[in-house]
Amino acid sequence: MNAPVQSLKGLDLKAEINRLRKERNAVILGHYYQTPDIQDIADFVGDSLDLSAKAAATDADVIAFCGVRFMAEVAKILSPQKTVILPDMAAGCSLEDSCPPEEFAKFRAAHPDHIAITYINCSAAVKAHSDIIVTSSSAEKILAQLPMDQKIIFAPDKNLGAYFNRKTGRDMLLWPGACIVHEAFSETELLKLKAQYPDAPIAAHPECPAFILDHADEVGSTRAILEFALKSPAETIIVATEPHIIHQMQKAAPHKLFIGAPGADGNCNCNMCPYMALNTMEKLYLALRDMEPRIEIDEETRIAAKRPLDRMLEMAGATVGKGDMGPRG
Ligand code: 13P
Ligand code: SF4
Numbered sequence: 001m002n003a004p005v006q007s008l009k010g011l012d013l014k015a016e017i018n019r020l021r022k023e024r025n026a027v028i029l030g031h032y033y034q035t036p037d038i039q040d041i042a043d044f045v046g047d048s049l050d051l052s053a054k055a056a057a058t059d060a061d062v063i064a065f066c067g068v069r070f071m072a073e074v075a076k077i078l079s080p081q082k083t084v085i086l087p088d089m090a091a092g093c094s095l096e097d098s099c100p101p102e103e104f105a106k107f108r109a110a111h112p113d114h115i116a117i118t119y120i121n122c123s124a125a126v127k128a129h130s131d132i133i134v135t136s137s138s139a140e141k142i143l144a145q146l147p148m149d150q151k152i153i154f155a156p157d158k159n160l161g162a163y164f165n166r167k168t169g170r171d172m173l174l175w176p177g178a179c180i181v182h183e184a185f186s187e188t189e190l191l192k193l194k195a196q197y198p199d200a201p202i203a204a205h206p207e208c209p210a211f212i213l214d215h216a217d218e219v220g221s222t223r224a225i226l227e228f229a230l231k232s233p234a235e236t237i238i239v240a241t242e243p244h245i246i247h248q249m250q251k252a253a254p255h256k257l258f259i260g261a262p263g264a265d266g267n268c269n270c271n272m273c274p275y276m277a278l279n280t281m282e283k284l285y286l287a288l289r290d291m292e293p294r295i296e297i298d299e300e301t302r303i304a305a306k307r308p309l310d311r312m313l314e315m316a317g318a319t320v321g322k323g324d325m326g327p328r329g
Contacts, residue, residue, distance in 0.1 A: 025061040033244045087280065
């Protein structure tokens, strides 16, 4: 029987998390889509590639992963001797859901002359059926190392795959998955916003459909979007990705105006990732206190999934990217 959850009333969550982080020799890794309180307490905030490299390199005994489940799985695949905890095990990803491993294995078997380049937003089981994993910040560099006549299956994000097809002139076979968050942006609403701020450049994540990317001045991973927003001489920037990333922008450039691109009715919350939102300070505290929920992956799947991840880290030349450092950075 589970122990009853004690009331957290009156607890100083920040102080408790800091105490437990020391006691457990834990590192807290956070994605840019987490809420500001979590980003601010994390030791390192980054994009998927930087977080993978950080998870592989850390000397902590425990990784508290504040992101979605596939990201925490990557940490466990790369650092099996460490305990990896995720504040809420239900923090999935619509891209992962769109690609069941058995169907992916069948699709691969039906195309034996293709290699599978798979976006990191998938389950460990799908990684185990893949040749090389990519993130949005590593895909172009990795594709450039493969012959142009190499036949490729790209899964699971059809928007990201189509973007790289256009960018590289390849004709990769695309798995029909999509991110519910990036598909929620509205071209009509974006153009209305652009009419209001004609000098504001648009920075977009490549998980957006082409009808959004066509209007973007910069297309890139969360880290690339953040760097663009800070480097740009523009005073106002329109950001077409999950809006919690704006927290880092505002911290680094408080004098600028960063506006999240709108969803269909102009001000819905549909561009907030409902999976990332499941992690809270309360659940982070409980996870560090109870050392669960823990990520566990069977050893056969882990070894098979590690191979394409190692290839990514090698081919991307990934040492730990800059990211945004906290206490242990
Ligand atoms: P990044 O690799 O750009 O951080 O993207 C992860 C993600 O899930 C975007 O929706
Ligand atoms: Fe998955 Fe989309 Fe959320 Fe990223 S924003 S974690 S791709 S559902």
